[in-house]
Amino acid sequence: MVYLSKIAVAAACFASSVLAHPGEHHDAHVVRREIAARNQMASAAKRSIDSCSGSLKHREVNARSVARRANIAREIRQKRNIKSKPKKYRRDLATLEVYEAINHNETALGYSTATPETTIFSANTSCILTPENTDGPYYVTGESIRKNVTEDQAGVPLYLEIQYLDINTCLPVEDVYVDIWNCNSTGIYSGVVATGNEDSWNSTFLRGIQVSDSDGVASFETLFPGHYEGRATHTHLLSHSNVTVMANGTIQGGSVSHIGQLFWNEDLRSAVEATSPYNTNTQAVTSNADDTWSVVQAENDYDPYPEYLYLGDDITDGLLAWIQIGINVTADQSSTSYYSVAAVLQADGGHSTGASVGNGNGTAPANGTAPSS
Structure with missing residues (x-):
């Protein structure tokens, strides 16, 4: 399936009012204020990116993106x-609530090899995504730079391409180091131990880091996330700028330029x-409509769903998904409260930061070093 429109814009971070990750609770009044601030910032960012989205350089970036995605799929x-x-589906650009009307929005396009690649792999930049919010209580520093993060986990293969653009210029942002993590097919996270998530501090499945190239693209070979009670199905992203790459393939230092979560269509x-x-x-x-992050209240200022394509007749053949994040x-x-670290992975394994995994607010030590293996 493919969904149209995705430029992601960094807006206000916000937290959950009820159970999010197991054991996580936040003040409902604070959440409402955070959501209102997020939506206001998204609207301002949309105006910014709309002003440059028609530039020649931005059109050239999109043309390269079309060719790249087509080649990846092949x-x-x-x-x-x-x-x-492969199968492609279409979604109208209306409100996110309309996006989720299952029988209304999915119209098979039935394209063939003669269909222009611009029809299949282009992204409509008229709508903005802002997946930025709290990183949740399961972020782990010290993960390895690697493209394939699946390890021995079973599930539907997902090739995910994230493209970072400067919201003021609509041009690619190179050398962004992107952390990715999500739960496995049965709702379990690696790298942490918490109520309802009794895994291991030393596990690393479905976690890794990639750097954006000259087109602002970082790509991962991962698996479609499972679900757990209290949250809609989602994938975490956290981007770093101006980092130091260590000899063991980890990163240290730098700034955290974006924190976000991607959501996935109900169908x-x-x-x-x-x-x-x-x-x-x-x-x-938990459906997208019932998620505590209030993603369906965004209307047209942002869109938290990646575009995606079934690579074959059966979904188990895998998915190609892509998104642009401004x-x-x-x-x-x-330095904000939205950045919380549950654990750090070092040469001798994973270690808790001492903060409660359930409520975040962890302060990370240095990013650490990956296991020698």
Whole structure:
């Protein structure tokens, strides 16, 4: 499936009013203020990026993006020996609530090899995404720079491309180091130990770091996330600027330029969770409409859903997804309450920061060093 429109814009961070990650609670009044501030900042950022989105250089960036995504899709299909036609679906650009009207928004386009790649892989830049909010209580520093983060986990393969653009120029932001993490198919996070998430401080599955290239693109080979009670299905992103790359393939220092969460369409989530091992997850499902981050109240100022494409007839063949995220290159979130660190991964394994995994507010030591293995 493919969904149209995605430029992400950094707006106000905000936290959950009820259960988010297991054990996490926040003041409801504070949450409402944070959401209002986020929406106001998103509107201002949309005006900023709209003013430069028609520039020649930005159109050139989008043309390169179309070609890149098309090549990636072909390469993955060839590598996996997928012979069936890929599938693309369309979503209208209305409010996010309309996006989620399952029977209304998904219209198979039925394209063929003769369909222009601009139809399949382009992104409409008239609508803005702002996935920026708290990083949640499960962020771990010291993860390795690596593209494939799946390890031995089972699930639907997801090739995720994140493109960072400067909201003032609409041009790519190079050398952004991007942390990614999400739970596995049954709702478990690696790298932490918490009520309802009894894994291990030493595990690293579905976590890793990539750096954006000259087109502002960082890509990961990961898995579609599962769900857990209290939160809609989501993927975490946290970007760093001006870091030092260590000899062991980790990063240290720099600023935190963006913190965000990507959300996924309900139809897509349902299709994924009909497959194994997602269908063994007994935790209650939370829809996007009921998520504590209030993502469906955004109207047209931002859009927190990546565009995506089924790589074959069956969803288990995998997905190609992409999103553009507009950031303020001078921002630094590392000193705010929205930046919380649950653990640090070092040469001898993972260690808790001492903060409660359930409520965040952790203060991270240096990013640490990855295990020698």
